[in-house]
Amino acid sequence: MSNGRKRRVSGCPIDYGLDIFGDRWTLLVIRDLLFARKRHFKELMKSPERIASNILTARLKKLEERGLIARCGDPDNRKQVIYTLTDKGRDLTPVLVEMARWGGRYDPNTPVPKSFVTRFARDNDQLIADVCAAMAGAAHKVKPRR
Numbered sequence: 001m002s003n004g005r006k007r008r009v010s011g012c013p014i015d016y017g018l019d020i021f022g023d024r025w026t027l028l029v030i031r032d033l034l035f036a037r038k039r040h041f042k043e044l045m046k047s048p049e050r051i052a053s054n055i056l057t058a059r060l061k062k063l064e065e066r067g068l069i070a071r072c073g074d075p076d077n078r079k080q081v082i083y084t085l086t087d088k089g090r091d092l093t094p095v096l097v098e099m100a101r102w103g104g105r106y107d108p109n110t111p112v113p114k115s116f117v118t119r120f121a122r123d124n125d126q127l128i129a130d131v132c133a134a135m136a137g138a139a140h141k142v143k144p145r146r
Helices: 013-021 024-034 041-045 053-065 093-106 114-139
Strands: 069-073 081-085
Touching (some): 024 041
């Protein structure tokens, strides 16, 4: 394929997902946009995992090409762009919430608050709805860059 993507032969939905976000950095970028509400390149660079700038640039480009994020003009600074999750990207919220819950439950060194794990066990649908609602509100505050 000329667009740099590998040719998928199985038609498996898990293979499709892994083709898009099957590396550590892609999901961490999505995590930061979703939970930490980071919006600028410099903010994403400050994540504790210390992503290299060239890797971050490549992941942002890949996520934009695949329709998971949008680049928008920053109304406060015309020299900057804001990255936001699209509807397709926000649809990953339940997946990331579940991964955080699972990691919070089994990782003895996790900083995930036990209250999050407890709340998820008690009412995961409401927790996911709350995160989605917060993201939807943030998405309407920016305009796509032309």
